[in-house]
Amino acid sequence: MPRGTSEVSEPMYFVLTALLDGPMHGHAIMKEIGDLSAGRVKPSVGTLYGILERLSDRGVIMVDREEIVNGRSRRYFRITAEGHALVEAEAKRMHEAASLVMRRSLGTSSA
Template sequence: MSKRSPGLSEQTYFVLAALLDGPLHGHAIIKKVVDLSEGRITLPVGTLYGALDRLAANGIITIEREEIFNGRKRRYFRITDEGDGMVRAEARRMQQAASVILRPRSLGASFA
């Protein structure tokens, strides 16, 4: 996954960001993504688990532990060092890109 073109999808970015504070189970990830994205991103369960499976297969996250809760298996996912570096690099990339637009402009400057 780290060999792809620069930038993570917004969904993947927020899934990884949700895991920065520690391991979470799927439902908690969905809720944290909604909170972190201020409601812009809602992940259907199938979409989330497909993304989690891909991220785990690529070593970006790992399963921390499993437990039974209300008769169902609950898996807790943890971001790996590679995933942590990836999401932080993406944050820096987006910050630099945003600074191009958000920095103060001098009056009269043109590129003509």
């Protein structure tokens, strides 16, 4: 099992999920997080870049490339194989936890 599955915050989970579609730059990641969470998760720019730095330090994302757009550097990030394993393990963990609650809720509501 990948290390750190219990250490994946909700915004981290959405960053990793966004990057499953391919490399993205920070602004695109923020937009995708908003779309994926139906607007519920909205990290500030500073929070997002802190998350990106922590995920990079853990080796679950990496810089894919950099380009200059309108005189500013734009950094694209991509998920690594370890990142894929981490987000999949976290999704499985959440699914199992949700299934447990649903089974118990359905079982007690019919009694």
